[in-house]
Amino acid sequence: MRDQLRMRLGQVWPELEIIGEAKNGDEAITLVDELKPDFTFLDIRMPGKTGMEAAAAIGGRSHVVFVTAYDAYAVEAFERGAVDYVLKPPEQERLKITAERLKERLARPAGDVNASVTAMLSQLAEKIATPKPKFLQWIQASIGQDLRMIPVEEILFFRSDEKYTCVQTEKFEALIRKPVRDLAEELDPSLFWQIHRATLVNVNAIEGVTRDIRGRHLVMIKGRPDKLEVSRSFLHLFKQM
Structure with a gap:
């Protein structure tokens, strides 16, 4: 998924410099501390700390973009503008929209949306924790x-x-x-x-x-x-x- 996301981002935003990649939430937090990126793309479910836990730890140090398969409720939460989201698998047309949003967000400190991010993460965590119905038989x-x-x-x-x-x-x-x-x-x-x-x-x-x-x-x-x-x-x- 990282390979695919890197390739798609390179197509829609050639000027974007990817300065680090992490295999899990803990590595992501460490890399944000060391590299201080403008944006951090986080899968919601990762080994160790989840994407939501990593986002909470990162706080206002980097704008967060979630990569998620949970479109049933992620869209509702993310469209409020606190953070952006990309659905799996990342589609080129959707990433173009994300790139434009992120360029606009460069003018705003990431910390300006901290309260909204915290509220959204809490709501999303509650929905993910809700038991899902059994698969169709x-x-x-x-x-x-x-x-x-x-x-x-x-x-x-x-x-x-x-x-x-x-x-x-x-x-x-x-x-x-x-x-x-x-x-x-x-x-x-x-x-x-x-x-x-x-x-x-x-x-x-x-x-x-x-x-x-x-x-x-x-x-x-x-x-x-x-x-x-x-x-x-x-x-x-x-x-x-």
């Missing part, structure tokens, strides 16, 4: 006039178009109205990987990854001719394969 999907209950383990992939999401199993295809974005939050991320803004794939159904003549990465599905495109934002999922 079944999908209700339509096949013609019939409604089927499909165990999620039997689903090979989900793929959305403008109105519907296709639910593909080994034996049949069904349709639901729930978008992939919502499904990604409700399904076990260790079982279903999002490989495109419109596609979720069952990890156990992946046969491999290939490239076409246009250089696109495509996921091959076991026992099927389907090849699902992987967007650049999700290529990091297959680095270990």
Whole structure:
């Protein structure tokens, strides 16, 4: 994720100098003390101290930008302007907005927003600590006039178009109205990987990854001719394969 963020920042803000990288919250605090950066990008969940704990320790010494997957409530908290945020995986268009906000914020001391940051961190910590509902075990999907209950383990992939999401199993295809974005939050991320803004794939159904003549990465599905495109934002999922 650090590699991807560094690359994307270099594309949208070439003048930005990245002066240090940390593997965890404790290292981040130490580096801020030593290097005194204008901005610090913190993942919310890190080994040792979390991003929120690190941000509280950093205080007004650096403007904080959170890198987070928790868009369900992060957006509400962060849009108040105390700090900025970037959703995982970092998209180039969103980082352009972040870069412009940070350039404007250079004119203000980081300490000016301390009270707002403290209140936001407290609220966000409370929401993250709230027990999350269990992952979906079944999908209700339509096949013609019939409604089927499909165990999620039997689903090979989900793929959305403008109105519907296709639910593909080994034996049949069904349709639901729930978008992939919502499904990604409700399904076990260790079982279903999002490989495109419109596609979720069952990890156990992946046969491999290939490239076409246009250089696109495509996921091959076991026992099927389907090849699902992987967007650049999700290529990091297959680095270990």
